[in-house]
Amino acid sequence: MKRITLFFGHYGSGKTNIAINYALHLKKQFDKVAIADIDIVNPYFRTKDSEAELKKAGIKVISLPFANTNVDLPALPPEVYGLVQDKTTVAVMDIGGDDRGAYALGRYTPYLLEEKDYEAVFVANFYRPLTKTAEEAFEVLQEIECACGIKMTAIVNNSNIGVETTEADVKKTDAEAQKLSQIAGIPVIFTSVNESIARNSTHDYFPLTLQKKPF
Amino acid sequence: MAEKVLMKGNEAIAEAAIRSGCRHYLGYPITPQTEIAAYMAKRMPKINGVFLQAESEISAINMVYGVAATGKRVMTSSSSPGISLKQEGISYIAGSDVPALIVNVQRGGPGLGGIQPSQSDYFQATKGGGHGDYHLIVLTPASVQEMADLTSHAFDLADKYRMPVMLLAxxxxxxxxEPVELPEEKTSTVEKPWALTGTKMQREHNIINSLYLNTELLEKTNFERFERYKQIEENEVMYESFMMEDAEICVVSFGITARVSKNAIIEARRQGIKVGLIRPITVWPFPKQPILEAADKVKAFISVEMSMGQMLEDIKLACECKKPVHLCNRVGGMIPSPEQVLAKIVEVEGGKN
Known part of the structure; x- marks a missing residue:
């Protein structure tokens, strides 16, 4: 178990949902848990949408000062340094999509590399049109590594087609996830599915409770 | 059945455009539609297409005009302030009778406004926008699937009627x-003898132009164009009718607010209120006929929109003011909640529930 878990991926791969659920999962085991949203790319559907729930669970939420406002300004909050440097906190970091989102992590890379206590997780969804194969996903993975200067250490298979996803849809992507694991030389640490699928399955999935939408 | 993929609405537009034979995308980035450009930038070079980020929106729309003149399927996309910048070019495209797709992923306004969602470019989209007498066909998707399907349909309509079509999202x-089943690969099936494809010394020059030195000819061209618009109003209206069979209240709403309205209507029905929805899919041509027919059956209309009562005016015109038309709205980037719409339905019903 590493102190900091970083979630990277192609935009729309499910990083934010996984990061939120993973932070809630960690809170069951650790006292001081924090989540930092440093997604400077995506203007909608953010960690901040779940801020109340996270805070209620006792998780410290660090989000961009202008998240969910009309200020389209990619400024990073100073508290992120605290999170990276305070070694008593177990932290989850939600990094923006693709290489463009990963650039923002670069300023923290020296601290992460020095401490050597992080898991860099690449989130893959093989139902996304530009990452339908292991090869395409690996291309994105490498672009992200180049942008932030950190090697990925693990993969999460979050393959889904939204509300219509069945367990069979998820299983169909196992082979592709294993292939990506081989190409990248890093393990698949878990497969994440909607909580309702996880509940009715014998398989050991990481269950996700999703953010609610009014439409 | 084609396999489903999980896509953002913006990506669905881009991929559907490619599958509709569009190989020319000219644009300029602006939130919240930048994924269209980003997707095109990745895909177009791989399929021998053109992705070009122009130096401005004005430049991009004039490039669209140029490509459209050659008869190739072409598109641009932007969000509200960027669409305002494109209006001169759109008027030229309309005045030159060439087909093109313009996508507007609306955000709050006026001015720079904000980056959160809005529907307040309704007047601009349906009443002209640029100068002169012209119309755009305006399609309003309410799901990621419709983002794809209506993009495909938009290219067909643009070719069929030789005019700019707008996807108003x-x-x-x-x-x-959302999950989306992408449309089949296809290209234009419409002959384009007017296109600038090179005479090869075998025919007269084609001329694409919106300038008329002869006033009588300009008048004639306007009259002819409006004959075409009349055909469109007769043949191309699209709408969805939801729980209208026995409805006493008719909610009218398009795009994302139609989805919010549906949730409110289902809850209202559960409370015993007879309410239904007419969801315009084309807002020009506006579904006048179903609304006029509903006017004889319902006691009131409710326009649910993310603007200050813009579509409301079209509902009043369509129902010939036979019944009152109420407004239920949020603006500035806010989305109405199902509870707000339900409260309005209950209020219009007269408190009965």
Whole structure:
């Protein structure tokens, strides 16, 4: 178990949902848990949408000062340094999509590399049109590594087609996830599915409770 | 059945455009539609297409005009302030009778406004926008699937009627992700003898132009164009009718607010209120006939929109003011909640529930 878990991926791969659920999962085991949203790319559907729930669970939420406002300004909050440097906190970091989102992590890379206590997780969804194969996903993975200067250490298979996803849809992507694991030389640490699928399955999935939408 | 993929609304537009034979995308980035450009930038070079980020919106729309003159399927996309910048070019495209797709993923306004979703470019989209007598066909998707399907349909309509077509979406549908079955690969089936394809010394020059030195000819061209618009009003209206069979209240709403309205209507029905929805899919041509027919059956209309009562005016015109038309809205990037719409329905019903 590493102190900091970083979630990277192609935009729309499910990083934010996984990061939120993973932070809630960690809170069951650790006292001081924090989540930092440093997604400077995506203007909608953010960690901040779940801020109340996270805070209620006792998780410290660090989000961009202008998240969910009309200020389209990619400024990073100073508290992120605290999170990276305070070694008593177990932290989850939600990094923006693709290489463009990963650039923002670069300023923290020296601290992460020095401490050597992080898991860099690449989130893959093989139902996304530009990452339908292991090869395409690996291309994105490498672009992200180049942008932030950190090697990925693990993969999460979050393959889904939204509300219509069945367990069979998820299983169909196992082979592709294993292939990506081989190409990248890093393990698949878990497969994440909607909580309702996880509940009715014998398989050991990481269950996700999703953010609610009014439409 | 084709396999489903999970896409953002903006990506669905881009991929559907490619599958409709569009190989020319000219644009300029603006939130919340930048994924269209980003997707095109990745895909177009791989399929021998053109992705070009122009130096401005004005430049991009004039490039669209140029490509459209050659008869190739072409598109641009932007969000509200960027669409305002394109209006001169859109008027030229309309005045030159060439087909093109313009996508507006709306955000709050006026001015620079904000980056959150809105529907407040309704007047601009349906009443002209640029100068002169002209119309755009305006399609309003309410799901990621419709982002794809209506993009494909938009190219067909543009070719069929030789005119610019607008896909009028909003930031939420642009950004949200849903499963989508992508349309089949196809290209234009319409002959384009007017296109600038080179005479090869075998025919007279084609001329694409919106300038008329002869006033009588300009008048004639306007009259002819409006004959075409009349055909469109007769043949191309699209709408969805939801729970209208026995409805006493008719909610009218398009795009993302139609989805919110449906949730409110289902809850209202559960409370015993007879309410239904007419969801315009084309807002020009506006579905006048179903609304006029509903006017004889319902006691009131409710326009649910993310603007200050813009579509409301079209509902009043369509129902010939036979019944009152109420407004239920949020603006500035806010989305009405199902509870707000339900409260309005209950209020119009007269408190009965």
């Amino acid at each position: 909003d930031g939420t549908i642009g950004q949200m992700m």
